[in-house]
Amino acid sequence: MSSPAKPDLSDVLPRLNDMMREDDHWGDVAAYIPQLATVDPAQFGIAVVTADGQCHVAGDTQVPFSVQSITKVFTLAIALGRSGDQLWHRVGREPSGRAFNSIVQLEQEQGRPRNPFINAGAIVTTDEVLGNREPREALAEIMRFVREAAGTDDIHINDTVAASETDFGHRNFALAHFLKSYGNLINAPERTLGTYFHHCAMEMTVQQLAMAGRFLIEAPDVPRLVAPSRIRRLNALMLTCGHYDGSGDFAYRVGLPGKSGVGGGILAIVPGRASIAVWSPGLNRYGNSQKGTEALALLARHMDWSIF
Numbered sequence: 001m002s003s004p005a006k007p008d009l010s011d012v013l014p015r016l017n018d019m020m021r022e023d024d025h026w027g028d029v030a031a032y033i034p035q036l037a038t039v040d041p042a043q044f045g046i047a048v049v050t051a052d053g054q055c056h057v058a059g060d061t062q063v064p065f066s067v068q069s070i071t072k073v074f075t076l077a078i079a080l081g082r083s084g085d086q087l088w089h090r091v092g093r094e095p096s097g098r099a100f101n102s103i104v105q106l107e108q109e110q111g112r113p114r115n116p117f118i119n120a121g122a123i124v125t126t127d128e129v130l131g132n133r134e135p136r137e138a139l140a141e142i143m144r145f146v147r148e149a150a151g152t153d154d155i156h157i158n159d160t161v162a163a164s165e166t167d168f169g170h171r172n173f174a175l176a177h178f179l180k181s182y183g184n185l186i187n188a189p190e191r192t193l194g195t196y197f198h199h200c201a202m203e204m205t206v207q208q209l210a211m212a213g214r215f216l217i218e219a220p221d222v223p224r225l226v227a228p229s230r231i232r233r234l235n236a237l238m239l240t241c242g243h244y245d246g247s248g249d250f251a252y253r254v255g256l257p258g259k260s261g262v263g264g265g266i267l268a269i270v271p272g273r274a275s276i277a278v279w280s281p282g283l284n285r286y287g288n289s290q291k292g293t294e295a296l297a298l299l300a301r302h303m304d305w306s307i308f
């Protein structure tokens, strides 16, 4: 009996792209960052880079989009590289079950954020990366890491988006001041947030993001930026916390470690096999890409890529 043919990504991705455009339930773009509110939600792009370095793409693949919270994976990797397990004194490792920008949880837990992927936790990891340095030095380190991971220097921060968040980021300022009041911020709130808003405002195409995620695959031929044991832990946190209070739903539907951003991007990892970046700016009720999640669920099922 012949075994069924292995699905070919160069067929699968264009079909997935067509399916995503069949209806117009694109979700809503994030309105609380005015620069993101102007993006047309009816866009979709996907890129898959396999462990052997092959890249397959479909859809709107040439558009650089605001990666936002996906940068929290890179800043966490850098913070752990700088401080090791000391970091966990300042931030936890449990799913939050709350919105990404929840204030009430931070107060209840006395200034130690639940995990490094909610905003409060990422403000702490950014503060750890910043240390006593100038924000531009910390940002240069973050950009170096991401560019090296992606294998290209053509990745930049959109200063207009960063300025837009600075002007309207009142919740993040509230979170940072709470952290400071509990003694869990080394720097002045404005200084840490300036760094945070800027790394969130980094832009990438889906291909660049999928390339940047390769270091999380843990395979022989991918760039070795962090130790294998740490890669597994980053993936564990992405699985349990990467989609905020939608993390359980994402694990149920997709079955892969993933990290979303309010710009509509999702980075998902198939351990040992592939790095996937998907982008569609319309969001679901958890603030995660609506079509991006749907596409990942279909792709994971079709390729039999769920880790479970």
Ligand SMILES: NC(=O)CC[C@H](N)C(=O)O
Binding pocket: 067, 068, 069, 070, 100, 101, 119, 165, 172, 197, 200, 260, 261, 262, 263, 287
């Ligand atoms: N979920 C996100 O992508 C949030 C990131 C955004 N920069 C914020 O702080 O609100």
